[in-house]
Amino acid sequence: MPKPPAAFIYTDQADITELLSQIGSAYTNMKDGSVAPVWSDQAIKDNISAVDFSKPIPLDQALHEAANLMEHGDLRSASARCFGYFNPTSAWPAVVGDILAAVRNPQICVTSHAHASVTMERTIADMVCKKLDMQAGTAHFTSGGSEANETAVLAALCRASSDYIEHGVRAFAKTPSLYVSADSHLAWIKIAKATGLGAAAVRLVPTTGDGRMDAQGLGAMIADDRQSGFYPFMIAATCGTTGASMIDPLHACFEIARDNNIHYHVDAAWAGALIFDKTRLGLLAGIETADSVTIDAHKWLSVPMGAGIIAMRDPSFAANVFSVKTSYMPDGDGQDFYITTNQWSRRFLGLRLWMMLRVVGETGYRDLFDQHFALADYLRTQLPKYGWTVRNTSPLPVIVFDDTKHGLDSQKIADEVERHGRVWLGRVDFEGRSVLRFCTTSYLSTKADIDFLMDALNTARRTLTK
Ligand SMILES: Cc1ncc(COP(=O)(O)O)c(C=O)c1O
Incomplete structure (x- = not known):
């Protein structure tokens, strides 16, 4: 019999230690190295096309090679001075947990195949439900916030019509419509297209000039839509918008959903992490009224991508939409993940958060x-001193601002900061204004990094006004 190929087999303890330390060394330049990719686009292409797959190499060399390509060719979005995205620096306990999940590779779509792993995953998910005041609810991990939001849409459609399971959107005589603010994360449009609703089903409710959904406008839009061929089935408020981290009026949105008897979802992809901070629950006030909530562990909870969570007050709707019977899968107690969630084969994503909560x-x-709150407060005090104006009133550590000393274009400033590559921030449109965007998600960021950012901004402005 042929033997298994040697390169597949890995048991040597000493080498594993060495490999782990090689992986851990990827953190080295995240503290104060360059944020921008070091290589040009052409250099990235050249270096990758030079890799010769016809000649396998030892594992430690392959790891070194891959790490080197990523080190030089990727934006270091997980580093201390990357203030542009919600990408955290992955915390080591979560990374180690993820490696363990990869090595043991439990198939958690079936409870009886991975009883311990599934129970661990459910323990974390149940903890999230309880924190959201969904004692009888259910939660599960998703690939990210988008899949979590999509699950909420499917659950809401099931709730709106029991015929949806059989007939899809054809079950509705009118166009089913969902309501989000104009400043929400526009994965909603993708979701509407992918679920067969069509992009027109997404009704963008105007904001009140501060990035928050206009609740009055929401009520009026739903009432008008009912008269004009729509069938409203869901409101999704955002708790921490992607651009400026504004919080929609959660209570008012809930009341409108209740009065209209439609599903109420809260997308708290980033800010929802605060459920783990008893002292800050007030910031999420109203989230506990939702029928479903999205939280991304891979944002502010410092675990690697992709690990989203969808929590639902009533477990039945989503379970119905994913339910299926096959001869080749065990017919368990009806709770197996393969019949209650969107995914079939499932990675043990919950282990990342389990490890974080243990360590x-x-x-x-x-x-x-x-x-993070202290860093943002510090930046809020620094910006006006140098002629930058903060444009949002978020209580969360996300700041959008622009140059009011010279009225320079925000995109030009962002590009100039980016050109130097030592620090990174975003640019978004906020209430009709082009603004720079700062958020904190890395546990490595310090006050010195904020000073560094301030300096980079002022330098960029000097260069642009020369
Ligand atoms: C409020 C909000 N919802 C949803 C998403 C999409 O999440 P993901 O990228 O994990 O799919 C994001 C991403 O930034 C977000 O900020």
Whole structure:
């Protein structure tokens, strides 16, 4: 019999230690190295096309090669001075947990095949439900916020019509419509297209000039839509918008959903992490009224992508939409993940958060949030001193601002900062204005990094006004 190829087999303890340390060394330049890719686009292409797959190499060399390509060719979005995205620096306990999940590779779509892993995953998911006041609810991990939001849409459609399961959107005599603010994450449009609703089903409710959904406008739009061929089935408020981290009026949106008897979802992809901080629950006030909530562990909870969570008050709607019977899968108690969630084969994503809660704990998360709120407060005091104007009123550590000293174009400033490559921030449109965007998601960021950012901004402005 042929033997298994040697390169597939890995048991040597010493080498594993060496490989782990090689992986850990990827953190080295995240503290204060360059944020921008070091290589040009052409250099990235050249270096990758030079890799010769016809000649296998030892694992440690292949790891070194891959790490080197990523080190030089990727934006270091997980580094201390990347203030542009919600990408965290992955915390080591979560990374180690993820490696363990990869090595043991439990198939958690069937409970009886991975009883311990599934129970661990459900323990974390149940914890999230309880924190959202969904004692009888259910939660599961998703690939990210978009899949979580899509699950909420499917659950809402099932709730709106029991015929949806059989006939899809054809079950509705009118066009089913869902309501989000104009400043929401526009994965909603993708979701509407992918679920067969069509982009026109997404009704963008205007904001009140501060990036928050206009609740009055929402009520009026739903009432008008009912008269003009729409069948409203869902409101999705955002708790922490992607651009400026504004919080929609959660209570008012809930009341409108209740009065209209439609599903109420809260998309708290980033800010929902604060459920782990008892001292800051007030910031999420109203989230506990939702029928479903999205939280991304891979944003502010410092675990690697992709790990989203969807929590639902009533487990039945989503379970119905995914339910299926096959001869080749066990017919368990009806709770197996393959029949209650969108995915079939499933990675043990919950282990990342399990490891974080075991090692860092809720107190550790509170410390992280303390750090981030303090950094944003510090930046808010610095910006006006140098002629930059903060444009949002978010209570969360996301700041959008622009140059009011010279009225320079925000995109030009962002490009100039980016050209130097030592620090990174975003650019978004906010209430008709082009603004720069700062957020904190890395546990590595310090006050010195904020000073560094301030300096980079002022330098960029000097260069542009020369
Ligand atoms: C409020 C909000 N919802 C949804 C998403 C999409 O999440 P993901 O990228 O994990 O799919 C994001 C991403 O930034 C977000 O900010």
